[in-house]
Amino acid sequence: MAQIPNMTRDLNRIARALKTVFPELGEVSSVAVLGEGFRSMVVETPDGDVFKIAKNWEAAAGLVKEAHVLPLIGGRLSTPVPYPLWQAGTSNHFPFGALGYPKLPGKPLHPDMLAPRSFTEIAKAVAEFLLSLHGVSLDPATISMLPGPEIRRFELHSLRNTVLPVVRELLQPHEYRVVSQWWSAFLADPRMRDFTPALQHGDLWYENILVDSHNRLTGVIDFENLAIGDPAQDFATQIHLGRGFAVAVLDHYQAAGGILDEGLRYRMQRLWELREFTGMRLAIHFEDQTEFDDALRKLRKGPILSMTTRRETAIWQPLER
Structure with missing residues (x-):
């Protein structure tokens, strides 16, 4: 299974890619890593938006599920969950896609x-x-x-x-x-x-x-x-x-x-x-x-x-x- 290239761990490159793919974000001067696993890398922008960057096709399928289902169920749950506002499919910037949402507190x-x-x-x-x-x-x-x-x-x-x-x-x-x-x-x-x-x-x-x-x-x-x-x-x-x-x-x-x-x-x-x-x-x-x-x-x-x-x-x- 193909995986995301090491070059995406270049945080400056990720910041530039987010600005290009999602111009409505405005200036994305930098990003900070919140976590990384086998499937995804998670970063935060200075404005407090969180982006999950898929590292393989398995993770890409997961992001598609989240983007579709979370807006449908969020209002019916007792605890807040992410509400995706930004989604990118496969591209040169994000080979397996990315999903963004306002960061939850805590x-x-x-x-x-x-x-x-x-x-x-x-x-x-x-x-x-x-x-x-x-x-x-x-x-x-x-x-x-x-x-x-x-x-x-x-x-x-x-x-x-x-x-x-x-x-x-x-x-x-x-x-x-x-x-x-x-x-x-x-x-x-x-x-x-x-x-x-x-x-x-x-x-x-x-x-x-x-x-x-x-x-x-x-x-x-x-x-x-x-x-x-x-x-x-x-x-x-x-x-x-x-x-x-x-x-x-x-x-x-x-x-x-x-x-x-x-x-x-x-x-x-x-x-x-x-x-x-x-x-x-x-x-x-x-x-x-x-x-x-x-x-x-x-x-x-x-x-x-x-x-x-x-x-x-x-x-x-x-x-x-």
């Missing part, structure tokens, strides 16, 4: 911010956001442009086929046996397909949640993974902030009128176990050894291979016979 949430005073307030706000998101109804044309459960199942099989041959050479035989058996059970598990599809964020971990200086939610960002799928996916990522926080979000969701089906906690647990494989796939795809080594370390310390981590993060427990 800074990314971090586990250190979960003091006892703010824990409940943040969990409640996240739950209210998820309840409003999962309840959004979209027109058929919009739904058709979002990945659905069938595409997700295809992606999961592809993910397994990408990561297993690589980790087989690096894990100890007993470790690989556990991981391979986990994948076989996961893909064959009918409980993972037993849910009512809903609009999902797809990557709602704490760095995509913004809070102010008083640790109150001010926004949710990064909707590249918008899909129609299992609501459990958006709950699973809350385990990054600890089992207690994830349980609190579930409790507040129900208290606000949200319906949690009988198997949600089970699927939530399995999706949490799955998470590191996605980072591993990206590291393999982009030949990033450092990121791959980090993903492998997390896999070894994660709930599939570490009994301690499994106990500490368990959301669901099998019934004793």
Whole structure:
């Protein structure tokens, strides 16, 4: 897959490109980097506008989704989300496109911010956001442009086929046996397909949640993974902030009128176990050894291979016979 050239990391060049592609911005004297990942680079202009610059076709597809869907759902959500005002398709300036919106206030949430005073307030706000998101109804044309459960199942099989041959050479035989058996059970598990599809964020971990200086939610960002799928996916990522926080979000969701089906906690647990494989796939795809080594370390310390981590993060427990 083609990737964005290194020359786009020249911030002066990016500033000039923004001024050329979006002349209504006026003078763009400079830009500052807010973040960068495998898919996108995010910069801010002096006027406080944020631009996501896609680095590959996968990211380009995500920007198209955000540009179309976010204006439709923003007014129906309990927490502010980006409202795209500028969009550029592929060009010499931005080979995979770019998307811009006025910056939302706040800074990314971090586990250190979960003091006892703010824990409940943040969990409640996240739950209210998820309840409003999962309840959004979209027109058929919009739904058709979002990945659905069938595409997700295809992606999961592809993910397994990408990561297993690589980790087989690096894990100890007993470790690989556990991981391979986990994948076989996961893909064959009918409980993972037993849910009512809903609009999902797809990557709602704490760095995509913004809070102010008083640790109150001010926004949710990064909707590249918008899909129609299992609501459990958006709950699973809350385990990054600890089992207690994830349980609190579930409790507040129900208290606000949200319906949690009988198997949600089970699927939530399995999706949490799955998470590191996605980072591993990206590291393999982009030949990033450092990121791959980090993903492998997390896999070894994660709930599939570490009994301690499994106990500490368990959301669901099998019934004793």
